Amino acid sequence: MIEMLELRTLKIVHTLCMTGSVTKTAKILGVTPGSISYTLNKARKITGTALFLRTATGMEPDTFARELSSRYQALSIDLSGEKEGATLTDRPFVISSYSLAELLISLSVIDSKKTYPEIIFHRQGFNDTERVIKLRNREVDLDVGTRLPTDKSITQLNFFIGNAVVLASQSHPTIKDVVTMEDWQSNRHAVWLRGMNFINDDFERAHQFNEVTSQRNVAFTSSSTLNLISLCAYSDTLILIPEMVAQKVASFMPVKILPPPVELDMRFDCYIHYHHSMSANETMKSFVELFHSSFGC
Structure with a gap:
């Protein structure tokens, strides 16, 4: 057929x-x-x-x-x-990530003095297997997100490791400079549908985190990280987010970054993935360098 x-x-x-x-x-x-x-x-x-x-x-x-x-x-x-190192200059560059990462990546490209090819943002699926297949089949050139299962055709680079912080509106009515457990429990929260996948090497701390987050008052759940950030900036809802991402967001949104209570001491690992045949490609190198420099990695 x-x-x-x-x-x-x-x-x-x-x-x-x-x-x-x-x-x-x-x-x-x-x-x-x-x-x-x-x-x-x-x-x-x-x-x-x-x-x-x-x-x-x-x-x-x-x-x-x-x-x-x-x-x-x-x-x-x-x-x-x-062969290895196929050119990307004659077609758009496909990036798969979250909506908030799309915005941050776009801003980095716009601010850069280098010239990049047209970028097509591909909606990232919930299934890691699907993400691997898209990279393997070269439907996606670059995937930015949580770490994928090991695959011999895919290169993984650590993008950043960020501690969890609480993000709140600058005009939040009750929270000023710190967030206590009482603040965490009494306020409403906005949550990403697929979860942030925060981790901790300490078993007890990870268990405590799961207990605390499962009891929060969730007012909104969204599949869009960008929607969550906007909601947080213009309402009294709180969100938990990686510190490095929060610092970028705070540069253009009316939000403040607050250290979480000790019970929420977790981290978020973010990775860059691409097909190994693109390891020598200059466009791929330029994008990876841009992402690292723009996030201060």
């Missing part, structure tokens, strides 16, 4: 998997959106699958579309003789 599809069709499917947008795909490939839609309809008839579903966040590829994308990548490397 795949053999019945032209290389041009596979390229369209692959590009649409990366961008999630027919318009962006058409722009990248230098064709009209109508041409993209026409090719996709032909591919749907041949494969008997939908390939893509239109969602609020863009065109979401199904399993078969992802397989076609992987097949195109393999064929492209074979046809071009591309």
Whole structure:
């Protein structure tokens, strides 16, 4: 079935998997959106699958579309003789991370004096296995987040290690310079849907942390870290966040960073992941250097 599809069709499917947008795909490939839609309809008839579903966040590829994308990548490397250190200069750079990290990364790129390729932010899934597959199949160039399981095709770099701090609005009605356990228990909290994955090497301290956080008064839960930060800045809700991220946020949002009670003494480890074949790529090196310098790592 795949053999019945032209290389041009596979390229369209692959590009649409990366961008999630027919318009962006058409722009990248230098064709009209109508041409993209026409090719996709032909591919749907041949494969008997939908390939893509239109969602609020863009065109979401199904399993078969992802397989076609992987097949195109393999064929492209074979046809071009591309080896380790493939170029990224002729296409957008795909980054997978959280919404808040997207903002911080964007600000770093804008402030940089260097020129970078177009960046496409890819929504990071909840499943670590899915994140690994996307990196392995080169659907994502760079993944920023919690540490992924070891995979021989993926390089892992420690991005930063940050202690947990409490973030509150500068105009919070009751909390001024410190946060006591009474403050923690009496105030409302905003929580990230997938969790911050705070850790501690001490068994008792980790157990105590889980007990304290499970009893907090959660007013809001969101899948967007950026929404949580905004909510914290303009309400009386509290959030627990890595200190290094909090310092960046405090530079442009009306929030204050407060040390947590001893019961919340935890840390957050953040990692950068990319396909090992990109280790010698200059664009990849530039992005990694930029992230480290902009976060003071």
